[in-house]
Amino acid sequence: xxxxxxxxxxxxxxxxxxxxxxxxxxxxxxxxxxxxxxxxxxxxxxxxxxxxxxxxxxxxxxxxxxxxxxxxxxxxxxxxxxxxxxxxxxxxxxxxxxxxxxxxxxxxxxxxxxxxxxxxxxxxxxxxxxxxxxxxxxxxxxxxxxxxxxxxxxxxxxxxxxxxxxxxxxxxxxxxxxxxxxxxxxxxxxxxxxxxxxxxxxxxxxxxxxxxxxxxxxxxxxxxxxxxxxxxxxxxxxxxxxxxxxxxxxxxxxxxxxxxxxxxxxxxxxxxxxxxxxxxxxxxxxxxxxxxxxxxxxxxxxxxxxxxxxxxxxxxxxxxxxxxxxxxxxxxxxxxxxxxxxxxxx
Numbered sequence: 592x593x594x595x596x597x598x599x600x601x602x603x604x605x606x607x608x609x610x611x612x613x614x615x616x617x618x619x620x621x622x623x624x625x626x627x628x629x630x631x632x633x634x635x636x637x638x639x640x641x642x643x644x645x646x647x648x649x650x651x652x653x654x655x656x657x658x659x660x661x662x663x664x665x666x667x668x669x670x671x672x673x674x675x676x677x678x679x680x681x682x683x684x685x686x687x688x689x690x691x692x693x694x695x696x697x698x699x700x701x702x703x704x705x706x707x708x709x710x711x712x713x714x715x716x717x718x719x720x721x722x723x724x725x726x727x728x729x730x731x732x733x734x735x736x737x738x739x740x741x742x743x744x745x746x747x748x749x750x751x752x753x754x755x756x757x758x759x760x761x762x763x764x765x766x767x768x769x770x771x772x773x774x775x776x777x778x779x780x781x782x783x784x785x786x787x788x789x790x791x792x793x794x795x796x797x798x799x800x801x802x803x804x805x806x807x808x809x810x811x812x813x814x815x816x817x818x819x820x821x822x823x824x825x826x827x828x829x830x831x832x833x834x835x836x837x838x839x840x841x842x843x844x845x846x847x848x849x850x851x852x853x854x855x856x857x858x859x860x861x862x863x864x865x866x867x868x869x870x871x872x873x874x875x876x877x878x879x880x881x882x883x884x885x886x887x888x889x890x891x892x893x894x895x896x897x898x899x900x901x902x903x904x905x906x907x908x909x910x911x912x913x914x915x916x917x918x919x920x921x922x923x924x925x926x927x928x929x930x931x932x933x934x935x936x937x
């Protein structure tokens with residue numbers, strides 16, 4: 592009998608949720624969300640990883656070959672869109688890039704911004720090439736893109752403090768900005784899905800650790816749903832990842848119509864299981880701090896806790912709640928997939 596691939600496990604998880612509860616797989620699909628931490632595997636700095644596409648692909652393929660995750664996320668940085676729109680970025684040698692100048696410090700400039708062309712502007716075309724190259728080199732597991740959602744782009748362009756103030760003082764501007772950023776997100780998704788990789792939107796600042804449920808429902812949910820509806824017409828599934836605490840908006844996240852939601856460690860997995868059952872695959876939510884400061888036994892217990900809550904009731908994919916820290920030792924990342932096999936095989 593041929594060994595089951597990561598791709599088959601992931602496909603089975605989705606089918607179990609939506610159509611077919613008879614499919615048998617050898618274990619729960621699983622993967623850690625890895626990006627900058629993989630630079631270590633090829634002797635590169637995080638700056639090289641983000642700016643050199645060959646290094647990026649080499650590092651992600653090295654991670655796939657070393658850890659054998661069922662999904663490999665092409666997790667770079669989430670500032671590519673705002674850079675293409677006019678932000679200026681700084682790339683430290685061994686940490687993530689940051690904006691040193693934002694395009695919408697003066698919100699009156701919104702009307703002068705032009706929608707990006709993912710195939711021409713900034714580093715976006717390079718990211719598309721990275722996805723295409725990785726897809727060619729990794730066939731047994733799912734390759735997935737990580738795309739900035741509209742709220743992430745809006746905060747990147749305007750800064751969090753100013754944008755949150757705008758939600759109270761100038762809501763019409765926020766809606767205008769979100770409609771613009773939604774079109775940017777859709778354009779990037781349109782460029783990504785023909786490569787036939789996973790299409791997932793990342794919205795770290797949409798967390799209820801930062802904003803209220805009311806802000807999510809008023810200024811973000813309509814635009815998430817717009818994106819999902821756009822791709823549903825093309826029969827393309829969309830995933831949504833929000834970091835931090837999302838319990839108050841779990842139902843809203845599912846109501847966007849996404850095919851899967853990825854939740855972080857502060858969120859209640861049992862509640863997410865109840866909300867998503869039969870409606871979406873749930874992904875998560877092992878604490879990423881364990882990959883830096885935790886012991887193997889602590890990681891094992893966290894994974895067992897997730898499996899006890901989620902594995903039997905719905906299409907579930909065991910994963911980290913967020914991206915593994917860039918300074919995480921590779922041997923600790925290796926524990927995750929070793930423990931998956933230890934815990935999940937009969």
